[in-house]
Amino acid sequence: WCRSLDFKISVRHGDTATRDRRKQALSPPDVMITTPETLQLLLVGKRLSRHLTSVEWVVVDEVHELAENKRGAQLSLSLERLRRLKGGDFQTIGLSATVGSPDEVGKFLVGEGRSCKVVDVTMARESELDLAYPEAGSEDEVLASSLYTYPEVAARLRVMRGLIEGHESTLIFTNTRPMTEILTSRFKMWDINFPVSIHHGSLSSFTRLRTEKELKSGDLKGAICTSSMELGLDIGQMDLVIQYNSPRQVTRLLQRVGRSGHQVTGVAKGRIVVKDPDDAIESTVIIDRARGQELEEVKIPNKPYDVLAHELVGMLVSSKQWGVDDALEIVKKAYPFRDLTKDELIGVLRFLSGMTRRLAWLRPDEDVFVRPKKGKRVFDYYFNTLSMIPELKQYVVIDDEKDEPVGVLDEPFVAEYGEPGAKFVMGGSIWRIVQVFKNKVFVKSVEDPVGAVPSWVGEEIPVPYSVAQQVGALRKRVEEEISQGGDPKQIIESTSKSYGIEEDSINRTLKPVIDQVKSGLEVPTNENIVIEKCEDTLMVHACFGTLTNRTLARFIARRASEELGESVAVTVDPYRILLRSERLTPSEVESILSGEMGKDFRETLESIIEDSRFFKWRIIQIARRMGALKHETEMTSKVVDKLTKGLKGTPTYKETFKEVVRKDLDLPQVLEVLERIESGELELTSLGVRDEPSPLALLAWKKRALTFEPVSPKRMRMLILASTRARLLSEERTFACTKCKDWVEVKPIHKLEDKPTCPKCDSESIGLIEKEPRSVRRILRRVKKSSKSGKKSKTWRELKETSKLLSKYGKTAAIALAGRGLTPKSAEGILSEEDELSDKFLDLVMKEEKKSLFSRYKIS
Known part of the structure; x- marks a missing residue:
């Protein structure tokens, strides 16, 4: 195409060869494909920055991916610097298949005070979404035996194989890397010649490229992958996307299914293969929301200080001196920074100026900031901190008794669960953490599975509040119809028609809800929190999603620990909070949630956030991005505690709090939930202490049994x-x-x-x-x-x-x-x-x- 149209196109990124970079600097292409990180380099390059003054168009592909993270905030500031360099504007075009807040993303794209037109062409493509809830039969028992797994797993493999063989080319998406590895292994154990391969970001580039090429050539019929395949890789035409287990988010489902039927008039075809009633009802709701284009809102980071710090230093790389007002004028035109005040900007500059190895010098009148005389550290920081993608450290897990490695845990998992005494599942065994030291997690093998967490949950995609609430609303509808004398068979039939899912799948999906009503028990819904206790585990049924339940669980555990004088272990899913304690009672949890044990909700929650391992992990990342911590510094628990204490009150500390609230612990939503409980808008119901779990609680018990069912050493x-x-x-x-x-x-x-x-x-x-x-x-x-x-x-x-x-x-x-x-x-x-x-x-x-x-x- 380039030859036919007589223009040059080239690619520029971190791996571009030196000779190609030199060519681009001497003879710039008409079109350059690059990344937000590389644009940071181009803006300060001696030759290329001059060429950038002639830029007429900027096209941002997959704009939704950038808008909701710090890479996007970085890009928005880079584009403002580019406008200043050019001395004028250029046309900005954003492309995306799925945007939950198109007007907001448009503002992000063009900057504050500029107009943007949204062109919606969704009607050009149809999508076909369905759900498969395989039921195990006798043939699955035989297959399960040969694969050393459960008949239910074998049934899902059988259904997926049938779908793959019935189509030309298929992408099979999972939600975590371990699941991608497990699924691929199962297929290869079943049939080594089955033409599917694996694709995720941790694999070698050789393996990923081979999978992409063989999909395109037709040598492979399918690839089992994570989000690495969501974006625009050149893999040829896909005619089916299988999502293994719930996609957990509407946007995620549409982005993945959108990889199929990739022609203007093509049909995007997706099948969700679910494993249990929770998975099924969540997927049913997500399909319904996807058909109605009810996407999750894009949450643009609000004036991230770490991005700002890096850009201010970048401005000093370009020019030795800047006026504070001039810098503020540039920065405030970037949409994420539209509300930035002069005091906040000066606060970040004071921080950069007050470091032992200062990265800027703010004059005493605070009107001008200049590059320090020792400019090398400024350049080193700028060029070595280009990426806003968190560095995901890994920890090797070591059996403390045998002094042997067991596997590897990612940093987010260790951040959430890495406390001495915590239990997790890895390699089919239960492990208890003895200590976390440097990059190692020392563990001991234990038999008791209660409270243990699968080692892959750190990677899980969070279920949004909106999806969990609609699951609760569907439960409520079923409960009301049965309570009013409705026939369960007719309810299943009408639900099947309204959601466009086959009757048999809906029957199995709604069975726990129907059983709960038939047992005369309250159903946890979007308007009713239900509490029950069985054995030493207290369960709070709450349809609030992953981040809200994660935060609420810590609030309950903190208050309960203060009351009982002992720690309370918690685990969560999008619909339940499980608290392990012999002494904690349902009535005490009711008192905690209703405010009878104290109404200082915000103060307690802020303290929980600051004490969390999430905060400790995030502050390391942000301190590195702001130049307060060298990348090579070895972090121990004591060093992190000292760092956290030393940074209190600084822009780094404030930014860490903002990021934890945005990504890990949903403070605003939990405050709203507690206020709704206090006002009576949300009902609190207790089922008391029970001899056996209620039907909807039994789901969590069954999941635990499947995860922790003892496997004989021989098997x-x-x-x-x-x-x-x-x-x-x-x-x-x-x-x-x-x-x-x-x-x-x-x-x-x-x-x-x-x-x-x-x-x-x-x-x-x-x-x-x-x-x-x-x-x-x-x-x-x-x-x-x-x-x-x-x-x-x-x-x-x-x-x-x-x-x-x-x-x-x-x-x-x-x-x-x-x-x-x-x-x-x-x-x-x-x-x-x-x-x-x-x-x-x-x-x-x-x-x-x-x-x-x-x-x-x-x-x-």
Whole structure:
């Protein structure tokens, strides 16, 4: 297209080669595709900043993704700096398939005081949304046995396989990386030749690119993925999207389903495969809201101080001196900063000026700020803090008794649950945290599952308040109709018609609600909070969504702990709060929620937020982004406590509070809930202490049983061996002949011959590497021409080393080399001990993978 239309287009990002950057600076393209982070560099580049003065159009793709996070706030300020650099305006165009607040996003896009036209073309495409609630049959029991799982899981796999085989190409979305890994493993254990692959952000670029290319070429019929596939990757035409479990948000569902039927007149086709009544009723509501285009509102961050600090320093990189009023004029034109006051701007400048290693110098009259004489630190900070994406640290989990690694936890999970004594599920076992030290979580194996949390919940997408409230409203409608003498069968039939979901699925979806009414028990709804206790677990049924329930749970636990003089463990889901305590009673929880135990709601909640692990995690991120903390500083609990105390009252502390409230703990919504309880608008009902959970509480008990059902050591070992075998065999690598250097091919290891040979020269000198074939061919051409750079390259050395192993051990060597983090040397150690694909071989591979994990986290 570019050649036909006679214009140049180029891409600029962090991985752009130096030679390409030089070309762009000397001869700029007509169109440049870049990122918000790279735009920060272009604005201060000597040559490119001059070229930017001729910009006429700025197109922001997937604008909804940017508007609701700090990358968007950063972009809005960058565009204002670009306008100042240009000395005029340009046309700004935002593109998105799903925007919950188009007018608000339009204002974000163009800035304060400028007009924006919203062009809605949703009518150009139809969408077909449905729900599948598989029921396990006898065939699923057989499959479940072979996959070491439950018949219900096997039923979902069977239904999904049927859908995949009935379509040309399918994307299967999950909500977490672990679930993506598990689902892929199950399919590969079932059938190693089943043409599906995996895609998520933590995989190597080689694996991700292979999945994308093979989807486009038709070699794959499906990809199991996370949000990594939501955006505009070049993967060809999809004709179906499967969402595994509830998508949890309307916007998320539409964004994902929108990847199918990608033609103007195409039909976007989506199926949600659900696992239980909670999942089903939530998905039913989300489908209904999606059909009515009731998307979640986009919440634009309000004047984030960390973004502001970085941009002010960026202005000093461009020019040594700025007037405060001049800077304020630029900043306030960016929509997220439209309400910024001069005092707030000066507060951030004072903070930057007051650091030991100051990043700006604010003159005593506070009218001008200048670049400090030691300008190197200013440049270092600006160029090393371009990204507003939080750095997600990982913690290695170590069995304290065996001194062995168990797995890895992400920082958000540790932030929420990483307290000594907390329990979580990993690798089919229950672990209790002994201590968190530096980048390690020391644990002990325990048998009691009560209170344990699955290790993947830190990644879970939060269910919004609006969705949870509509779930409560649907429950209320069913309760009222039955109470008024309605026939449950007719209610199921009418609900099926009104929601457009098949009757059998609605029947199973509403069964717990109908059973609750038939038992003569109050139903928790959008207008009724129901409390009950069974054994040592007290349950508060509250249809308020993830963030509100998470915050409310901490409020109840704080008040209960003060009353009882002992800590109260809590877990939450979007519809329930579970509190574990022998002594806590339903009437005490009623007193806490009604305000009888004190009405200082805001003060208590603010204290809870400041004491939370969320706050500690966020303050580290924000302190780094504001230059108050070096990126390489090793954080311990004591260091974080000292940092938090030292930053109190600063813009960093204030920004941390704002971010926690926006992302982790919903203070405004909880205050509203407590006020509605106090006014009587929200009803509080107690079912008292019960011998067994109510039907709607039983859902949580069943989930817990499925998550924590004891697995015999023998069964667990068989599952681990089978999944490891499937994983290694399904790995793809680039194979190349190191003799003739003319043959290069990518293939999955299970399709490799037992003794691989070159199809061109019959040589057994076949090496393998995890690199794209194009770059491998380029190196081989250099080696063939006796190029020194080719022969000294890492790629050639690795091909030579691996070819020796393959020529000696054959396919088994390739399987060993596919192990995570395994080097040719470690693979050779395995093969010298066991050269057949046996249980012993798999044990050796897993042992070396654990050693690699130890090495990665520098654990002696």
